[in-house]
Amino acid sequence: FFTISTHKMSSIADRNDGSIFDGLVEEDDKDKAKRVSRNKSEKKRRDQFNVLIKELGSMLPGNARKMDKSTVLQKSIDFLRKHKGKCWNQGSKITAQSDASEIRQDWKPTFLSNEEFTQLMLEALDGFFLAIMTDGNIIYVSESITPLLEHLP
CATH class of the missing domain: 4.10.280.10 (Helix-loop-helix DNA-binding domain)
Known part of the structure; x- marks a missing residue:
């Protein structure tokens, strides 16, 4: 012990x-x-x-x-x-893909394409589209931003 x-x-x-x-x-x-x-x-x-x-x-x-x-x-x-596949890259611009089913046809005049209708809606709503990469580079700016910036993008 x-x-x-x-x-x-x-x-x-x-x-x-x-x-x-x-x-x-x-x-x-x-x-x-x-x-x-x-x-x-x-x-x-x-x-x-x-x-x-x-x-x-x-x-x-x-x-x-x-x-x-x-x-x-x-x-x-x-x-x-x-x-x-809803968006795709076209060179330096990113464009929204427009399927006929995406925009209700009763809201859109038949003589406008989906892209034209989308642009008109952005302008009418006084909105703009700005696409920025994660590194801070601006890759797309819609023309509807011009009145807000008071110069061309």
Whole structure:
């Protein structure tokens, strides 16, 4: 039967005389610090992911009930697939694709194309369209912005 008092163990571990115990204590502290840092980084990443999922979920059409993350992602994928091909890039301009089904025909005069009707509506509503890339470059500005800027785009 052999006993070691905790007081003696702590005094051995607390020694700072260059013994082998000092190396073990320092190694444990380093591991603990790495683990704490990694846990903080992971928590920050998870929190950011949750904020983005919540924002994405609030933008989705449909019922307002709380959706789990996989449902939000699935509905987002479904929405993007449904709307894929609605716009296409023409050189430096992005143009909305106009299907006959997109604009109700009883609202549009038959002698106007969908593009002409869309432009007239933008002008009548005193609105404009501005397309900006994520790097800040302006890639398209509708002509209806001219009166607001008081110069040509």
